[in-house]
Amino acid sequence: MTNKTPNIIRQVWSFYVNGFRNMGTWGKQVWLIILIKLFIMFAILKVFFFPDFLKTNFETDQERSDYVLEILTEPKE
Amino acid sequence: MVEFADLSLVNWSRAQFALTAMYHWLFVPLTLGITFIIAFMETLYVKTGKEEWKRITKFWMTLFGINFAIGVATGIILEFEFGTNWSNYSWFVGDIFGAPLAIEGILAFFMESTFIAIMFFGWNKVGKKTHLLATWLTAIGANLSALWILVANGWMQKPVGMVFNPDTARNEMQNFWDVLFSQVAVDKWLHATSSGFVLASIFVIGVSAWFILKKRELLLAKKSILIASVFGLISSLYLVMTGDNATRTIAHDQPMKFAAIEGLYNGSEGAGLVAIGLFSTSETDPNNENLKDFSMKIEIPNFLSYMAFLDWNAFVPGVHDLIDGNEKYGYMSATEKIERGKLAISKLTEFKTAKKAGNEALAGSLRDELTSQDFQENYFKYFGYGYFEDPTDLIPNVPLTFYSFHIMVGLGFMFVLLFVFSLYFILKGQLTEKRWFLRLAIISIPLAYLASQAGWIVAEVGRQPWVVQDLMPTMAGVTRISAGSVQTTFWLFAVLFTVLLIAELKIMFRQIKIGPKH
Numbered sequence: 001m002t003n004k005t006p007n008i009i010r011q012v013w014s015f016y017v018n019g020f021r022n023m024g025t026w027g028k029q030v031w032l033i034i035l036i037k038l039f040i041m042f043a044i045l046k047v048f049f050f051p052d053f054l055k056t057n058f059e060t061d062q063e064r065s066d067y068v069l070e071i072l073t074e075p076k077e
Numbered sequence: 078m079v080e081f082a083d084l085s086l087v088n089w090s091r092a093q094f095a096l097t098a099m100y101h102w103l104f105v106p107l108t109l110g111i112t113f114i115i116a117f118m119e120t121l122y123v124k125t126g127k128e129e130w131k132r133i134t135k136f137w138m139t140l141f142g143i144n145f146a147i148g149v150a151t152g153i154i155l156e157f158e159f160g161t162n163w164s165n166y167s168w169f170v171g172d173i174f175g176a177p178l179a180i181e182g183i184l185a186f187f188m189e190s191t192f193i194a195i196m197f198f199g200w201n202k203v204g205k206k207t208h209l210l211a212t213w214l215t216a217i218g219a220n221l222s223a224l225w226i227l228v229a230n231g232w233m234q235k236p237v238g239m240v241f242n243p244d245t246a247r248n249e250m251q252n253f254w255d256v257l258f259s260q261v262a263v264d265k266w267l268h269a270t271s272s273g274f275v276l277a278s279i280f281v282i283g284v285s286a287w288f289i290l291k292k293r294e295l296l297l298a299k300k301s302i303l304i305a306s307v308f309g310l311i312s313s314l315y316l317v318m319t320g321d322n323a324t325r326t327i328a329h330d331q332p333m334k335f336a337a338i339e340g341l342y343n344g345s346e347g348a349g350l351v352a353i354g355l356f357s358t359s360e361t362d363p364n365n366e367n368l369k370d371f372s373m374k375i376e377i378p379n380f381l382s383y384m385a386f387l388d389w390n391a392f393v394p395g396v397h398d399l400i401d402g403n404e405k406y407g408y409m410s411a412t413e414k415i416e417r418g419k420l421a422i423s424k425l426t427e428f429k430t431a432k433k434a435g436n437e438a439l440a441g442s443l444r445d446e447l448t449s450q451d452f453q454e455n456y457f458k459y460f461g462y463g464y465f466e467d468p469t470d471l472i473p474n475v476p477l478t479f480y481s482f483h484i485m486v487g488l489g490f491m492f493v494l495l496f497v498f499s500l501y502f503i504l505k506g507q508l509t510e511k512r513w514f515l516r517l518a519i520i521s522i523p524l525a526y527l528a529s530q531a532g533w534i535v536a537e538v539g540r541q542p543w544v545v546q547d548l549m550p551t552m553a554g555v556t557r558i559s560a561g562s563v564q565t566t567f568w569l570f571a572v573l574f575t576v577l578l579i580a581e582l583k584i585m586f587r588q589i590k591i592g593p594k595h
Contacts, residue, residue, distance in 0.1 A: 019198025026139065026588055027197075030146035033580055038150060040573060045157065049566050052160035053556045054168060061245070068168045069246040072553065073426040 104148020110277025112216035136593035166554030181225035188218035231262025278309025286518035310496035328385035334539035350380035411468035418463025488528035
């Protein structure tokens with residue numbers, strides 16, 4: 001049992017590594033696009049443009065509830 | 078309309094969400110359908126052992142891979158927007174919306190990292206049957222993944238299985254099964270996935286038609302057309318059926334959307350269905366640009382009543398019946414709903430004030446009242462109406478909803494005919510001679526995308542002004558941030574998604590031109 005587990009992990013690892021290594025041109029291109037896209041989404045858009053409004057501005061769920069309740073009950077600005 | 082939030086902020090936030098969702102939906106339907114077509118092809122390979130089926134399977138798998146890779150994670154941006162631009166909405170619906178989305182995220186992660194990897198990397202590493210199983214599980218997983226998103230969307234169209242907690246200002250799930258098996262959610266899932274099957278079938282037929290016109294890969298093209306025609310025909314008939322069911326559900330749960338779909342202003346018994354109609358540029362009501370008269374229409378008598386209620390003489394309410402009310406047929410006026418909504422908001426305000434003042438006794442009794450069944454069914458049900466002053470603000474954009482619906486339905490019926498003809502020509506061995514049909518098949522690919530997008534416009538524009546039907550208007554769901562920052566991200570997304578789309582099309586066209594590997 002103790003010998004089998006690392007083997008399975010190694011097999012899965014080499015399955016993915018070989019798969020990526022033997023990818024065709026189109027596969028490499030789309031992976032490059034995926035990585036660029038994920039970088040733009042998570043390292044730029046999420047960090048600089050899309051903070052979670054309630055998480056950023058309030059510390060507790062109670063504060064968030066109070067804020068939304070205030071918004072819901074005070075339509076006029 | 079109550080001055081709640083800057084209209085330009087609301088409109089830019091809506092435009093941004095619509096842009097992201099529409100681009101995301103460019104990638105999704107092909108995945109939903111082509112995975113099943115690939116699974117059928119691979120099943121034939123495993124059954125017959127013929128290498129040509131393996132070659133065909135691998136070719137379509139490559140095109141699926143390109144579409145999947147470019148589209149993957151585009152939906153996550155929608156989740157960013159929930160937190161930044163729709164924070165009030167996200168908080169208000171949090172628990173109910175969060176659960177299906179979390180299931181979708183987990184399912185998508187495991188599906189994507191496991192089964193798709195086996196599909197692409199496992200050809201010579203796992204057995205034939207294991208590989209086939211992975212392909213089928215990818216198809217099933219992709220469609221189950223869509224289920225959870227559509228359950229969440231279905232809840233927004235018809236909120237069920239929850240109770241509003243005034244302490245947390247959130248709707249909390251009371252019955253998961255009510256949310257999951259809501260008729261709206263089920264209809265949406267079946268209709269959206271079957272529309273993906275139809276779109277993918279048209280994609281396969283269109284690309285194969287191009288090969289035939291170029292006199293290349295004739296065997297691959299003909300076999301692919303045969304599979305896609307059978308799958309497409311069955312799916313398109315099923316699509317009509319699910320659309321018919323969904324329309325009846327809309328007539329029942331979202332009568333204003335239904336009236337907008339048909340441009341029905343004045344309800345009647347035995348209402349006719351406008352098969353073809355053109356709106357005039359002049360407005361019927363100078364105070365509401367959403368109401369325009371038909372300058373031309375072709376109507377099928379009594380058909381709308383049957384479509385909505387399976388009764389040729391049933392009363393179908395029009396926009397004015399829903400705004401002014403119709404006692405005879407049991408439709409409450411918008412003014413009455415607005416009054417009930419305002420009462421619900423004022424009770425919530427009293428509760429908030431009592432809590433702030435530390436008056437626990439009063440807060441407790443108001444809490445009991447707010448969560449009582451009577452209050453939930455008779456007042457909280459109309460909570461969102463309390464944000465409006467003018468009942469005509471409750472009318473969606475009628476021409477846009479009408480045109481989108483009719484484009485979707487018209488193209489849907491055209492696709493049924495396309496599959497009938499392609500199946501007939503391929504079985505008769507006449508397809509290669511029918512160059513007009515082959516060209517039509519290629520043109521049908523963008524038309525399938527148009528129909529698919531039009532369907533979502535009907536669903537989302539038709540339900541305006543609601544972000545959660547009857548409970549939260551769009552203007553109340555939006556985060557109060559500057560409209561300028563939303564404009565900036567709108568243009569950022571427009572550029573990002575357009576680049577992604579161009580990249581997909583470029584890689585896709587090149588792979589199609591290369592064709593399958595010999």
